[in-house]
Amino acid sequence: MNAIFPFPDTPGSREKLVVIGNGMAGCRTVEEVLARAPGRFDITIIGAEPRVNYNRIMLSPVLAGEKAFDDIIINGPQWYADNAIALISGDPAEMIDREAHTVVTRGGLVLPYDRLVIATGSDPFIIPVPGHDLVGVVTFRDLDDVDRMIAAAEAGETEGSNAAVVIGGGLLGLEAAHGLALRGMQVTVVHLMSTLMERQLDEAAGWLLRQELERRGHTILTSANTKAILGAAGRVAGIVLEDGTRIRADLVVMAAGIKPSVALAKAAGLACERGIVVDDHMVTSDPAILAVGECVQHRGACYGLVAPIWEMCRALADCLTGVGSGRGYEGSVTSTKLKVSGIDVFSAGDFSGGEGSEDVVMRDAAHGIYKRLVIKDNRLIGAVLYGDTADGNWYFDLLRRQEDIAAIRQSLIFGQAYAAGGAGGDPHAAVAALSDDAEVCGCNGVSKGAVISAINEGAHSVAALRSTCKASASCGSCTNIVESLLALTLGAEVEAGPKTLCGCTSFTHDDVRRLILERNLKSIPQVMQELHWSTPEGCASCRPALNYYLLCAWPGEYADDETSRFVNERLHANIQKDGTYSVVPRMWGGITSPRELRAIADVVEKYNAPMVKVTGGQRLDIFGIRKEDLPAVWADLNAAGMVSGHAYGKALRTVKTCVGSEWCRFGTQDSTGLGVKIEQATWGSYMPHKFKIAVSGCPRNCAEATIKDFGIVCVDSGYELHVGGNGGIKVRVTDFLCKVETEAEAMEHCLAFIQLYREEAHYLERTAPWIERKGLEWLKAQLFTDPDRISRLAARFRLSQKYWQIDPWAGRAAGAHHDLHQHLAEVRPLALEKAQ
Amino acid sequence: MNSDTVGQWLDIGPVTQIKAGTGRTLPVLGGEEIAVFLTTRGEYFALVNKCPHKHGPLSEGLVHGDSVTCPLHNWRISLRTGEALGDDRGCTPTIPLKVESGRLFLLREAVLAPRRQAEAGTCALDTAA
Numbered sequence A: 001m002n003a004i005f006p007f008p009d010t011p012g013s014r015e016k017l018v019v020i021g022n023g024m025a026g027c028r029t030v031e032e033v034l035a036r037a038p039g040r041f042d043i044t045i046i047g048a049e050p051r052v053n054y055n056r057i058m059l060s061p062v063l064a065g066e067k068a069f070d071d072i073i074i075n076g077p078q079w080y081a082d083n084a085i086a087l088i089s090g091d092p093a094e095m096i097d098r099e100a101h102t103v104v105t106r107g108g109l110v111l112p113y114d115r116l117v118i119a120t121g122s123d124p125f126i127i128p129v130p131g132h133d134l135v136g137v138v139t140f141r142d143l144d145d146v147d148r149m150i151a152a153a154e155a156g157e158t159e160g161s162n163a164a165v166v167i168g169g170g171l172l173g174l175e176a177a178h179g180l181a182l183r184g185m186q187v188t189v190v191h192l193m194s195t196l197m198e199r200q201l202d203e204a205a206g207w208l209l210r211q212e213l214e215r216r217g218h219t220i221l222t223s224a225n226t227k228a229i230l231g232a233a234g235r236v237a238g239i240v241l242e243d244g245t246r247i248r249a250d251l252v253v254m255a256a257g258i259k260p261s262v263a264l265a266k267a268a269g270l271a272c273e274r275g276i277v278v279d280d281h282m283v284t285s286d287p288a289i290l291a292v293g294e295c296v297q298h299r300g301a302c303y304g305l306v307a308p309i310w311e312m313c314r315a316l317a318d319c320l321t322g323v324g325s326g327r328g329y330e331g332s333v334t335s336t337k338l339k340v341s342g343i344d345v346f347s348a349g350d351f352s353g354g355e356g357s358e359d360v361v362m363r364d365a366a367h368g369i370y371k372r373l374v375i376k377d378n379r380l381i382g383a384v385l386y387g388d389t390a391d392g393n394w395y396f397d398l399l400r401r402q403e404d405i406a407a408i409r410q411s412l413i414f415g416q417a418y419a420a421g422g423a424g425g426d427p428h429a430a431v432a433a434l435s436d437d438a439e440v441c442g443c444n445g446v447s448k449g450a451v452i453s454a455i456n457e458g459a460h461s462v463a464a465l466r467s468t469c470k471a472s473a474s475c476g477s478c479t480n481i482v483e484s485l486l487a488l489t490l491g492a493e494v495e496a497g498p499k500t501l502c503g504c505t506s507f508t509h510d511d512v513r514r515l516i517l518e519r520n521l522k523s524i525p526q527v528m529q530e531l532h533w534s535t536p537e538g539c540a541s542c543r544p545a546l547n548y549y550l551l552c553a554w555p556g557e558y559a560d561d562e563t564s565r566f567v568n569e570r571l572h573a574n575i576q577k578d579g580t581y582s583v584v585p586r587m588w589g590g591i592t593s594p595r596e597l598r599a600i601a602d603v604v605e606k607y608n609a610p611m612v613k614v615t616g617g618q619r620l621d622i623f624g625i626r627k628e629d630l631p632a633v634w635a636d637l638n639a640a641g642m643v644s645g646h647a648y649g650k651a652l653r654t655v656k657t658c659v660g661s662e663w664c665r666f667g668t669q670d671s672t673g674l675g676v677k678i679e680q681a682t683w684g685s686y687m688p689h690k691f692k693i694a695v696s697g698c699p700r701n702c703a704e705a706t707i708k709d710f711g712i713v714c715v716d717s718g719y720e721l722h723v724g725g726n727g728g729i730k731v732r733v734t735d736f737l738c739k740v741e742t743e744a745e746a747m748e749h750c751l752a753f754i755q756l757y758r759e760e761a762h763y764l765e766r767t768a769p770w771i772e773r774k775g776l777e778w779l780k781a782q783l784f785t786d787p788d789r790i791s792r793l794a795a796r797f798r799l800s801q802k803y804w805q806i807d808p809w810a811g812r813a814a815g816a817h818h819d820l821h822q823h824l825a826e827v828r829p830l831a832l833e834k835a836q
Numbered sequence B: 001m002n003s004d005t006v007g008q009w010l011d012i013g014p015v016t017q018i019k020a021g022t023g024r025t026l027p028v029l030g031g032e033e034i035a036v037f038l039t040t041r042g043e044y045f046a047l048v049n050k051c052p053h054k055h056g057p058l059s060e061g062l063v064h065g066d067s068v069t070c071p072l073h074n075w076r077i078s079l080r081t082g083e084a085l086g087d088d089r090g091c092t093p094t095i096p097l098k099v100e101s102g103r104l105f106l107l108r109e110a111v112l113a114p115r116r117q118a119e120a121g122t123c124a125l126d127t128a129a
Helices: A024-036 A056-064 A077-082 A143-159 A171-182 A203-215 A263-267 A306-321 A392-400 A406-414 A427-433 A448-456 A462-468 A479-493 A509-518 A524-530 A542-553 A567-571 A594-606 A627-639 A671-682 A743-760 A767-774 A776-784 A789-804 A808-813 A829-835 B108-112 B114-120
Strands: A002-004 A015-020 A041-047 A073-075 A085-089 A093-097 A102-105 A110-112 A115-118 A122-124 A137-139 A163-167 A186-190 A219-221 A226-232 A235-241 A246-248 A251-254 A258-260 A276-278 A289-291 A296-298 A335-337 A345-349 A358-364 A369-376 A379-386 A439-441 A581-583 A611-614 A620-625 A652-657 A691-696 A710-715 A718-723 A735-740 B009-014 B022-026 B034-038 B044-048 B062-064 B067-069 B076-078 B097-100 B103-107
Touching: A015 A024, A015 A110, A024 A041, A024 A073, A024 A306, A056 A143, A056 A171, A077 A085, A093 A263, A115 A306, A137 A143, A143 A163, A143 A171, A143 A251, A163 A171, A163 A235, A163 A246, A171 A186, A171 A203, A171 A251, A203 A219, A203 A345, A203 A369, A203 A379, A203 A524, A235 A251, A276 A289, A289 A306, A345 A392, A358 A406, A369 A406, A379 A392, A427 A479, A439 A448, A439 A479, A448 A462, A448 A479, A462 A479, A509 A524, A509 A542, A524 A542, A542 B062, A581 A627, A594 A620, A594 A627, A620 A627, A627 A808, A652 A671, A671 A691, A671 A710, A671 A743, A671 A789, A691 A743, A710 A743, A718 A743, A735 A743, A735 A776, A743 A767, A743 A776, A743 A789, A767 A776, A776 A789, B009 B108, B034 B103, B044 B097, B103 B108
Parallel strands: A015 A041, A015 A115, A041 A085, A115 A289, A137 A251, A163 A186, A163 A251, A186 A219, A276 A296, A652 A691, A691 A710
Antiparallel strands: A002 A085, A093 A102, A102 A110, A122 A258, A226 A235, A235 A246, A335 A345, A345 A379, A358 A369, A369 A379, A581 A620, A611 A620, A710 A718, A718 A735, B009 B103, B022 B034, B034 B044, B062 B067, B067 B076, B097 B103
16 A cells, blocks of 8 residues: 655645545546645545556557556656645545545545545456456456556467457457557457447448458457356466357456446445436535546446546536536537557447438448448438548537538538538539549549540440440449539439449449459458448348348358348248248158158147148148247257258249159159259259249149249150249249250259359349340350350359258257247246236 | 336346347237347347237347348338338337346336337337238
8 A cells, every 4th residue: 555645634624525536537637626726625535556647548558568657647646746635545445434424445544525526437347257267367457457468478478378369349359459469469359249349330340440450460259259268277278159169368358348336336325327326517416425437427328438537527626616617517429539550440429320310421442441420400410430530520520519511411421621622512513623634433544534525425324334434333432423424414314324232332233243253252241341332231122132142152151141131041931920930841852751741740739830731832831830939840850851941041942843754654754853853952052032943744744844943844855944934923934945865964954054043143033034134045145155154053053052051950950049039038027017 | 226226127138148130039928029139239129029010020120220121021110219111100119228237128117018108109009900
């Protein structure tokens, strides 16, 4: 314990002010009080840490080795002496006696007060997982924590073992990771949420940040829930995640968040919720006691950033001294700048996209820039900037002043210089002001003059310009400028472009599919960033489409995104109008057995399924299964050898057959045998839309092969192949594709056709409209011009099947994704009402 | 938890039970099932698990931004207000939710009586049935 008592025997004539907390809020409060009323109070500061007042925010540079402790001291010993402040450090306050108006420290000091200020700050949130108390598990709150981390990094250097895991991908966790990496550690960041810094960043900016951190060598795991911290010989040895992943670690940093430190106040009987409850003058439920900083809750909000805390300190000092505006503290709008060097990130206000708010998004893929402004009622209410934060302060200012931005709205996203430059009202004005030789499209080196002459020569749409002068044909980031040039040159004559994938993008389905391959785009956020999506996380139309395009483009590499799947594909069953599900086990080629039928009958009885029906696809559909019973139903069906029928998916559904040459007196080939083989080769594959196959054993066509996506009609001399049929809303008879001689050829053509459809069609486009759109001649040219095309397509299909021909039911039956099937809990109102 | 809130809030377990961008269900015996959502932005919401259109289970819908698309007929419902978005009209009652010490709490009164809440407010649960 250290104590500085400059005037230990000062007579008690002045009011005694005791401040619990020697941190940023406590000392700033004292500074503010001294500035207003020097000499009015006898001031005592109690600090838990054995040191003077330092800048906690600067601990990150200390960890990173960029600063020493002496550099981050705010008030050294001289300040306490000069201002006659008694400092009791290294001896935390342990009790407040409100009756006696005293504070008792752990060392037994009893300090009387007239006014008491609580500035205890916050405590790191320790996730209560097994092993959280092992040696080598540290938090990131004070200098001792930093010293422990530096010691671990140095020990790792000598022992050659230097793996660190940081739990928490928020501001604090990323700063810890950055510092540890600079000190030579191999850092893995484990983050519970799907987006880094999700409190400050939206998904798009979080993704960019993640890319940059990964480029710097960090390993980032998101949606990763720590199950336990593993130890060996009493020391930390690693962590294990909920999904079973194990990560080795010599050091584990818990940076999962902070919580207001309220224990002392609570024990004294002060009103506390999340934080110590204070009014606008920072007064607690006891008028003699005030509180300030991270430990307080003001108008329902707790703050962990420095700017609001400075405002609180001023309000508190006003109240305590009666000097100043006396208006009190009215809450803060906060902004964040990430301090990890070299990465510019800024966020402010509310960007959660609430009711009635609109987004303005600008992305510049080449420069890694993302800007998003959230506007409501002509006021800026939130901003996220990544890569270029130069206008952060301007946006923050507009936001805080609640300024009406109607007049500059259209140019707001381009920043202050542009919005203030007189071009404000008209977004075309800046484009009009460009000189003719100004480069519009950087990718293809197209000048404004070249675009205008292409327009004058008849290219009256963006698509036409892309194919003639190549402007906006590559990355698309200049599409807005090209559209402005069209509008400026043609006035109202601009032709509407082809239909875009959805309202979130100006690209068509074909553009998106092409660019995913050309530019190696491998995740949904990456597609949205590189292709300038106008919404932060897409919509219910584009997310499933992108998920499909990516899984088709990168088999085995792309990780399926369940949150972009429709319910049926997420739960592997068909949702019904009452919220129950129907279950269709696969029956290969429509053939079943006593064992399968018994298992189905047992399931129907065991789970009280109200109906079981024969489907049009030659199998049985069990209705009325509750989502929580699905895994058990699947386990029972799996036990009888049955797998998912994918009756719920944009996928291969069934292969319908007739009995063929094995039984039928007209049959020409073994249509059931071929149907079973095709179904076994194609089941499990995801497609742009559902896909049905049939094999008929003779031209009587009992399997109705000529209204299927792919139909085979057996004849004496071989197999006639038909494509693009549909028996749905708009009946379409198939087009005849070709005739082949052997079963093997029929199979190969079927796989090739499926793969061409998978690679070329738009998401949710059946084969019938796809072929009508592209034309039968196009299809034949695709398949037959190059003699190797069919085998190459079929090979790509087989490769994809290596990763997708896995029964999704088996995993669920074994307990995977149980959260999708189980309720959170159950509420029994009677028990609740008794408790009330 | 503060003593005067004990009894008002119903603890429904740790926040980690819900994956970002998904919803989970909470049946209420004799009452309306509740859907609890976590958006990718990290915000939690609770609503009666019924679309105002044909009572589809919103918990199974696609979550984007702070809205959910109903799995039955693609109505978009605001998780924040329960109101149907776009051209559709209708409203699902919301349940006040708070996060404290890593756990989720629902307002007990609203859990017990979403129907009463529906009657009192502008949200009419059964109009479009």
